[in-house]
Amino acid sequence: MPKTARPHIHLVSDATGETLKSVAKAALVQFQKSQEEVETHTWALVRKPLQMERVVEAIAAMGGLVLFTIVDQELREILVKGCAKAKLPIVPVLDPVIMAFGKYLGEKAVNLPGRQHEMDAEYFHRIDAMHFTIAHDDGQHLEDLDKADIVLVGVSRTSKTPTSIYLANRGLKTANVPIVPGLIIPPEVEALKNPLVVGLTASPDRLVSIRRSRLISMNQNTETAYVDDDRVKEELMIARKLCAKHNWPIIDVTRRSIEETAAAILNLHNRREEQRKQQNLGFDGPKE
Structure with missing residues (x-):
């Protein structure tokens, strides 16, 4: 990224995006020189292919780092392929944690959008x-x-x-x-x-x-x-x-x-x- 460019971070979620916001905030505090310059964009409740396509277009136009918690396979493919085409780095935030849990518990993840935010x-x-x-x-x-x-x-x-x-x-x-x-x-x-x-x-x-x-x-x-x-x-x-x-x-x-x-x-x-x-x-x- 050019030194004159304003850094962008995109948080793409099929729920409220609160999980991503917490992760991004926790990570950014480790970078004292950059955290005040970063512009964060939250793309929440993305649950349809057309929505995701529009989000990808907007992200590609701005550039930046993409963090996501999308669980729907079709939506993930649109996002991942779109970011790859735009040559943007992308991080599936929950994947390593879900994989570790699945391996330890011996159970396959349910993969339901926004499940962690149900009013239980x-x-x-x-x-x-x-x-x-x-x-x-x-x-x-x-x-x-x-x-x-x-x-x-x-x-x-x-x-x-x-x-x-x-x-x-x-x-x-x-x-x-x-x-x-x-x-x-x-x-x-x-x-x-x-x-x-x-x-x-x-x-x-x-x-x-x-x-x-x-x-x-x-x-x-x-x-x-x-x-x-x-x-x-x-x-x-x-x-x-x-x-x-x-x-x-x-x-x-x-x-x-x-x-x-x-x-x-x-x-x-x-x-x-x-x-x-x-x-x-x-x-x-x-x-x-």
Whole structure:
């Protein structure tokens, strides 16, 4: 590709294209110099030969790299032959994964367009989790907090709400409760037995910076206890002592993205669920 040309990436799907978008995004972040220049085109719900022919014409006119998740053989042939004629690189994103699964499971793939996006029980489970999480944001509706899968606690501006929403999108009912200076933690939180409770923390400098920016954006006074260095350190110490008292794991979000924080929480949740399964089966681990 000439250095003056704008790079194009084409995502061709017989469904919504969300799978391809996720793959492309995950790959592009590895190329710091190029990711902002790339122009991405999503060709979704391509399910008829005439549609595919038109898509191929448009792709050939622009050029670029083609990623696809088409499962219909006739449509694949139109796309592959069209790209070969235009001398464009093409990547069947799901093929290696489906082949590996088929070989391991000893079963042939169904090859139905958009099957991964069917509105099945898992979809409605995620919606239910999202409703629960929104209703239990910032310490609301404590009366049924024990129905949560995960409860996040932490002082102000430790990313509790966005992390909760991310986890809800993964199907986990996630509540979050703030730790506020001068106020005791609600007894409903300390009495929790079923949910995994995780404390979120951050460095004092980071918290002060975020809080100050928050106050500025709201045109409020920035010289308050809310952004006082010593007061923030005291808040964090109180939060750490509370988590230590109840043996709640703590995650420092200072240098983590929301996705990274959520991944760490998911690991804790999965490990806990596995331990529960083993206990239910009567396995308590190795004897000393």
